[in-house]
Amino acid sequence: MSIRLVNGCVNCENLAADSTCKVHHAVVEKIHTCDDFDMRVSLKDEVECGTCYKFKTPECPNQLHATIGMLCNEYAPKAMS
Ligand code: SF4
Numbered sequence: 001m002s003i004r005l006v007n008g009c010v011n012c013e014n015l016a017a018d019s020t021c022k023v024h025h026a027v028v029e030k031i032h033t034c035d036d037f038d039m040r041v042s043l044k045d046e047v048e049c050g051t052c053y054k055f056k057t058p059e060c061p062n063q064l065h066a067t068i069g070m071l072c073n074e075y076a077p078k079a080m081s
């Protein structure tokens with residue numbers, strides 16, 4: 001099973017500082033998500049082969065093409081300590 005970043009409100013560009021959704025004008029929690037999810041720009045910069053634990057390992061399904069800045073659906077973040 002791949003570990004993935006959650007497409008939830010907590011990672012969404014549309015979440016305001018007061019925990020309301022700028023699209024739906026309602027209070028939301030980090031467990032929520034919707035079809036208007038828009039990943040925060042800061043996360044977009046972080047999600048790529050260079051931060052994937054599968055990079056340059058046999059677990060990467062795209063070993064011939066994987067490179068810094070690329071991304072695929074099998075992305076899984078490196079463990080943080
Ligand atoms: S757009 Fe959807 S995912 Fe984003 S904050 Fe609003 S409800 Fe959550």
Ligand code: SF4
Binds near residue numbers: 052059061063075076
């Ligand atoms: S190609 Fe996919 S699985 Fe391979 S290192 Fe890049 S993001 Fe990870």
